[in-house]
Amino acid sequence: MEKLVSIWSKNRPLPESYIFPPETRPGNLDVPTSKAIPVIDLRQNRADVVHQILKAGEEYGFFQVVNHGVPEDVMNESMGVFKEFFEMPAEDKAMLYSEDPRNRCRLSTSSVNYSREKVHHWRDNLRHPCHPHLQDSIQLWPQKPIRYRKVVGIFSIEAKKLGSRILELVAEGLGLECGYFGDKLSESMMLSVSHYPPCPDPSLTLGLSKHCDPDLITILHQGGVKGLQVFNNGEWISVEPFHNAFVVNIGNLLQVISNDKLKSVEHRVVTNSSVARTTAAFFISPSDDSIIEPAKPPAGDTSVYRAFGFREFMLHYLPNLENNEVVMEHFKLQA
Numbered sequence: 001m002e003k004l005v006s007i008w009s010k011n012r013p014l015p016e017s018y019i020f021p022p023e024t025r026p027g028n029l030d031v032p033t034s035k036a037i038p039v040i041d042l043r044q045n046r047a048d049v050v051h052q053i054l055k056a057g058e059e060y061g062f063f064q065v066v067n068h069g070v071p072e073d074v075m076n077e078s079m080g081v082f083k084e085f086f087e088m089p090a091e092d093k094a095m096l097y098s099e100d101p102r103n104r105c106r107l108s109t110s111s112v113n114y115s116r117e118k119v120h121h122w123r124d125n126l127r128h129p130c131h132p133h134l135q136d137s138i139q140l141w142p143q144k145p146i147r148y149r150k151v152v153g154i155f156s157i158e159a160k161k162l163g164s165r166i167l168e169l170v171a172e173g174l175g176l177e178c179g180y181f182g183d184k185l186s187e188s189m190m191l192s193v194s195h196y197p198p199c200p201d202p203s204l205t206l207g208l209s210k211h212c213d214p215d216l217i218t219i220l221h222q223g224g225v226k227g228l229q230v231f232n233n234g235e236w237i238s239v240e241p242f243h244n245a246f247v248v249n250i251g252n253l254l255q256v257i258s259n260d261k262l263k264s265v266e267h268r269v270v271t272n273s274s275v276a277r278t279t280a281a282f283f284i285s286p287s288d289d290s291i292i293e294p295a296k297p298p299a300g301d302t303s304v305y306r307a308f309g310f311r312e313f314m315l316h317y318l319p320n321l322e323n324n325e326v327v328m329e330h331f332k333l334q335a
Helices: 046-059 072-087 090-096 134-138 148-173 252-257 310-320 324-329
Strands: 039-041 062-066 106-109 124-131 188-196 208-211 217-221 228-232 235-238 246-250 267-269 277-285
Touching (some): 039 046, 046 062, 046 148, 072 124, 072 188, 072 217, 072 277, 090 106, 124 134, 124 148, 148 188, 148 217, 148 277, 252 324, 310 324
Parallel strands (some): 039 062
Antiparallel strands (some): 106 124, 208 267, 217 246, 217 277, 228 235, 228 267
């Protein structure tokens, strides 16, 4: 519990264990902002939305959505509750703290496994399941703040609806049958709430190292403070917070299903020295027993990937999460 960055970080220099090797440090934090990922208005003509999502998925692997149907008050109240959670006294959070990645609901620090890391990330994290079986999952969630379960329960339902809507649009763009991503392929949804306190030297450390997400899609609320960066055409670009928007990115499994038409792209999180940043990411994934494979390719195309189980994918992903090329190569068909 005492390892949480938010507990010990005030008025202290950056510890050696948080300083990244020179080749992986963010260095200059002023990355290009003129080159922005697309912002897609979901109230537009459906055909236009489908086209824009597919184009963004091909070129960036990321896009933002506005007019998405999630009520503004639900978003604001939920982000407020998340901030309240991280501001609570240590004793109110102690029961949730765990360094065991297998714990379904846990408060932790840094990345996946603190004790096995060579360098730590400047981040505290609350992670728990939302779907399927929301009512069962809620019993694992924090009991404080008192309104956490009610408020976040509503938020998770809205996020799941938005995720299903986006996957329907993706299926349409890929020429797949209606409901392709229904049932087991998008059954699971995990919430990851990250808290990045002000950092004494953001040029030397990272909130999260470069990685790709292992799911179908991720839906992120940035909380109004920038920090997310996406690797595009050989450079890091900043994803600016856009009012009442969600950032959506393509996960590795959707890249496989699209047969490399859509790209799962490396991204990272940088810190800042002046203000805390709290974000909420919903990861939409298949059920554990799902089989993943490319959807039927267009005439003349061949499948890039073999069929594999979601469990098998995760067993290979976790040890290699900072090297996406190694992750994806393992599941490709041999030429």
